[in-house]
Amino acid sequence: xxxxxxxxxxxxxxxxxxxxxxxxxxxxxxxxxxxxxxxxxxxxxxxxxxxxxxxxxxxxxxxxxxxxxxxxxxxxxxxxxxxxxxxxxxxxxxxxxxxxxxxxxxxxxxxxxxxxxxxxxxxxxxxxxxxxxxxxxxxxxxxxxxxxxxxxxxxxxxxxxxxxxxxxxxxxxxxxxxxxxx
Numbered sequence: 001x002x003x004x005x006x007x008x009x010x011x012x013x014x015x016x017x018x019x020x021x022x023x024x025x026x027x028x029x030x031x032x033x034x035x036x037x038x039x040x041x042x043x044x045x046x047x048x049x050x051x052x053x054x055x056x057x058x059x060x061x062x063x064x065x066x067x068x069x070x071x072x073x074x075x076x077x078x079x080x081x082x083x084x085x086x087x088x089x090x091x092x093x094x095x096x097x098x099x100x101x102x103x104x105x106x107x108x109x110x111x112x113x114x115x116x117x118x119x120x121x122x123x124x125x126x127x128x129x130x131x132x133x134x135x136x137x138x139x140x141x142x143x144x145x146x147x148x149x150x151x152x153x154x155x156x157x158x159x160x161x162x163x164x165x166x167x168x169x170x171x172x173x174x175x176x177x178x179x180x181x182x
Contacts (some may be wrong), residue, residue: 003079006086009080027067034113042098050124057128063087074132101173105150112146123148143169
């Protein structure tokens with residue numbers, strides 16, 4: 001079976017008469033600049049409530065899943081991640097890349113908009129997106145400049161503590177592998 005290709009053509013419908021922009025599935029979207037969204041995300045981070053950003057991630061996950069035309073579980077990981085990256089790019093979140101570090105999956109985003117100093121907004125967005133795609137809760141923890149480790153939410157706080165203490169990605173992944181064996 002051939003893998004579905006992401007088609008950006010016709011992704012957005014601009015209706016000037018109604019003053020609306022919609023995605024191909026009919027969802028209405030707002031076009032905002034990063035210097036408007038940044039302060040909103042920063043306030044959400046300061047208030048400790050990134051629910052709305054995570055919800056946006058879930059919506060982007062649904063859009064990426066629909067673009068596959070079948071279950072994400074029926075597609076190769078490369079195809080799913082390609083559709084995810086293309087969806088994020090169409091919404092201006094930057095260029096997504098993935099790498100495996102042992103059992104850990106690490107996401108990096110080139111050209112990530114500057115929304116908050118610790119990239120917690122982008123982490124919430126990615127967490128919502130991958131939770132939606134995978135059908136189970138996922139946390140994305142910032143561990144460096146626009147670098148995120150995908151983890152189970154039960155260990156996210158510990159990973160964040162290690163990252164805040166200055167542990168680099170290889171050390172964090174090693175600690176995760178050690179804690180899995182315990």
